[in-house]
Amino acid sequence: AQSVSQHNHHVILSEAASLELGCNYSYGGTVNLFWYVQYPGQHLQLLLKYFSGDPLVKGIKGFEAEFIKSKFSFNLRKPSVQWSDTAEYFCAVNARGAAGNKLTFGGGTRVLVKP
């Protein structure tokens, strides 16, 4: 079974600061990797995903994530955050080819961006 670990539960930073959220997964096979975001009062939505090819994935709103296979990591980054990036961020993984797209989520990281 796979598991996902997000290192930071809460992150507070100022606008224009750089953001990096850590995500490590545990699984012996090939995986698909995701970052989902939940803005205050809104539903969970996909930020970006990786399944093959270039390990540096670019998503919406200026976010990117890098898959480092040797480290079992898929860290999320944004060079300069905005107040509107305040949200909870979830890393998720599923085994490649798994029936039904069974996603395992990390515990989430709450990000507060101060104006």
Next chain:
Amino acid sequence: ETGVTQTPRHLVMGMTNKKSLKCEQHLGHNAMYWYKQSAKKPLELMFVYNFKEQTENNSVPSRFSPECPNSSHLFLHLHTLQPEDSALYLCASSPLTGTGQGEKLFFGSGTQLSVL
């Protein structure tokens, strides 16, 4: 709006009550999911349905009973719940491409359940 609608948005029930949560999508997706989001715990997958057939039951207690009458509708029937079952219950749907590339999940807004 994601195209996945959940009702009710909030539900308060006693331990002896029977209630149902409803999820509906008209995105043409063939997979539907129930997730549980508790405070301070990761999102937990509960059930997966592919083409109306249950393909995953993640060791969920029998007091939670899912039903998928068609690819557009998913229910979660609740009976004799415990206070620790209080949580946000999220429904999601996705296409099934069969490529194994990890389809994007579309989530509903959830039902906030409180068991007294």
